[in-house]
Amino acid sequence: MGKSVFTEADVRDLAGSRSYERGLGYLDSVGHLRADGGRIVATVRGTERYRVVLHSTEPLRGECDCPYGEDGFFCKHCVAVALTLLRAPGGQSALRKEAAVRDTTLSDWLGSLSKEELLSLVQRQLAADDGFKETLVLRASTARGDTAAARSAIRAMVDPEDFTQYGYIGYQDAAGYAAQVSRAAEAVQELAESGRADAAVEAARDAISRVIAVYGSADDSDGEISQAAADLAEAHLAACAAGSPDPEETARWIVDRCLDEDGDCVEIEPAAYADILGPRGLAELRALGEEALSRNPSGWAERYLMETLVRVEGNVDELVALYAADLTPNGARHLRITMELDAAGRADEALTWAENGLRHAAAEQTPPHVDLVAYTAERYARQGRTADALTVRRDHFLLAPSLPAYRELRAAAQAHGVWDTERPRVLDPLREVTDTDRRGRYAHGSLLIDVLIDDGDLEEAWTAAPGRAHPGQLLTLADASVTSRPADALDVYLQAVASRTQQTGDHNYHAIADLLLKARTCHETLGTQAAFTAYATTLRAEQKRKRNLIRILDGRGL
Structure with a gap:
């Protein structure tokens, strides 16, 4: 790929103004910028050191392991890396050339080694990296058909012993344990792909049970363990699809997992197993679900299980009855009924339920669900x-x-x-x-x-x-009024500068520079450029001890 397929405007639109402005303060914190396959990878020093991956094909996407980035947002760290890439000499083209040279050098060197030299290299890596060793032990066990050894290796991967202190996995060790669980998920998939799917199913179940037992004594604030557990659940589903597990026994296992109060970290979706269960398994699943709901009619997990089963069977009326038995004040359940009926082509009934939901919320003196409002209004408009x-x-x-x-x-x-x-x-x-x-x-x-x-x-x-x-609204108003009311806009900008000079940090300094540029525009509109020059000179003198601020002002021509 040649030059970047995105611009600074694209970055701002994707991140939003707040993350974009904050990202400007991290331009000096970007390190290890490199191309890796079809991605751009870098680290950014923030509260911690974060890893950023940019997928720079159109449209631009970014990944970051900071909390905001893990929620799927294009965070300030992604902004910093994207802007650094745009401003780097040669941009992506230069990085990709470096990556190609690096990969070729490594490939040529490995190809030049003898079998003995390669074996020695692997053995040194085995001695230094326990995770690498566990992976190769598993592959060796699988290759020679030793399923017992393979299952033992997978069980060892979810053993928390190396990550616990006093029986508890602390925040600082959660990522390490999560990486082990993810390796276990990969191992389950490899075992299934080797033709031993039924053994992989049992290994996955053992591992899932172990992770559930461990999770209650772990600080998973960043959600890394639960994400790794989701990988393990996906591996179990794939192993079931590749093998031939007993349908009724699988149904019992699914129900146990869905109703396990301690199993929140592993989400099992019953509908995904429909083809695996077949008629026998689905019948067992329904019988168990009905029994559970009768024991605990208000239980969330029991209701969700039954709703899922009824949806798989395509019985809309029964699904409506389930939702109608537990209506919420804001009409959220009415909305679910409305959408089910609408999807089934029963538009008139759907609208009736939507209208009932609005009346129900009004009677409860509760703001109705916004999607219920939107559905009803849009249906009226179409009519x-x-x-x-x-x-x-x-x-x-x-x-x-x-x-x-x-x-x-x-x-x-x-x-x-x-x-x-x-x-x-x-x-x-x-x-x-x-x-x-x-x-x-x-x-x-x-x-x-x-x-x-x-x-x-x-x-x-x-x-x-x-x-x-509030100050943010004043700035928005000022930005819209630079031409029509430059004096008022100028006053807002100068007040904002005065407030920000009481704070430090590169992000803050970039914001000051942006405000000064806007203030200069106002002075130009008013014909008072000399006043701005005097103001900027005084400001620089007062803030001269903030060397980063002065550097940023110099860079922006201020």
Whole structure:
């Protein structure tokens, strides 16, 4: 691949402004940037040392083992690596050339070694890396058909002894134990692929039971052990598919796992085993599920098990009955019934359940589930019932005010042709409160500023801002008003600079530089460039001890 297929704008859009700005503060913390196959790999020094992987094909994707990155977000560390790559001489092309040379050198060298030299190299690695040794022992056992030894090796991989202190796996050792469990999952798959799938099934079950027993005495704050346990569950499913486990015995094992209160770290999805179980196994699964639900009708695990089985069988009416037996105040269960009926092509019944859900939430004085609101309003709109769609959106906004709810209300009112009369009805109550009047989760005074900005009503937003707008809203308002109200925008920027000069850190310094650039634009609009020059000179003198800040200002022409 030649030059990068993404731009800085792509990085900002993917990360969001907050993560992008924070990522600017980590540009000097990126290390070991290299190409590895079709990926770009690097480390970033943060609270800890994090590993970042960029998949730079279109669209750009990033992975990071920081908590935010593990949740699937393009985090500040991914931003730092992406920007470093874009700004590096030669970009990806140079990195890939280095990687190709490195791989060729290694391949040529290994090819030049004799059998004895290769054996010596492997033996040295075996002595230094217990994990590597366990992997080769397992492969050797599998190759010669010694399933007992293979199962013993897998059991050893999930043994927590090397990671426990006083019978507990601490946070610092969780990642190491998780890596062992992941190796066990790989070993189960290798055993199944070698033609010994039934032995792999038993090995997987043993390993899963052991991990469940260990998990209650482990600090898995980052979720690494549970992720490794998920790998083990997938390996068990694959082994079952490759082998011929007894259907009824497998059904009993699935039910035991699903109802095990201590087994939260291993999620077994009964529906995934449908083909493996066949009619006999599914019948046993249903009988066991019904028995469990009768013993504990309000049990979450019991209900979920039965709902899954009924869905596999395709019995929509029975599924509706299960959901209807446990309706929630906000209509979430009504929504599930609605979606099941809609998917079954029973649209009229689906709408009736959606309407009932909204009435149920209103009776409970609880904000309805947003997807229930959306479904009902959209169905009304498709039927040409724009007045009814507007009523649903209005009721939702008044009960649970938010910017997204306001946008939906505005769209519904515009579709019905009454936005000019509807808008004052919802804005007037917001004008009567300030940011200190908090009801529920949203400060209604702040919400007024958000909706005025979203409407493009900047003049009223400036008028309403005192006592309501928080600093972030003021900055948004200033950014939208650089041309129309440069003096007001300038005042906001200078106040923000003054606040940030009380803090340290490269991320903060980059933010100061951004604010100063905006302030300079305001001065240019006002024709007061000399005032900005004097201000910047004074600021640099006052902050001269912050060498990183001065370096960043120099780099930005400030």
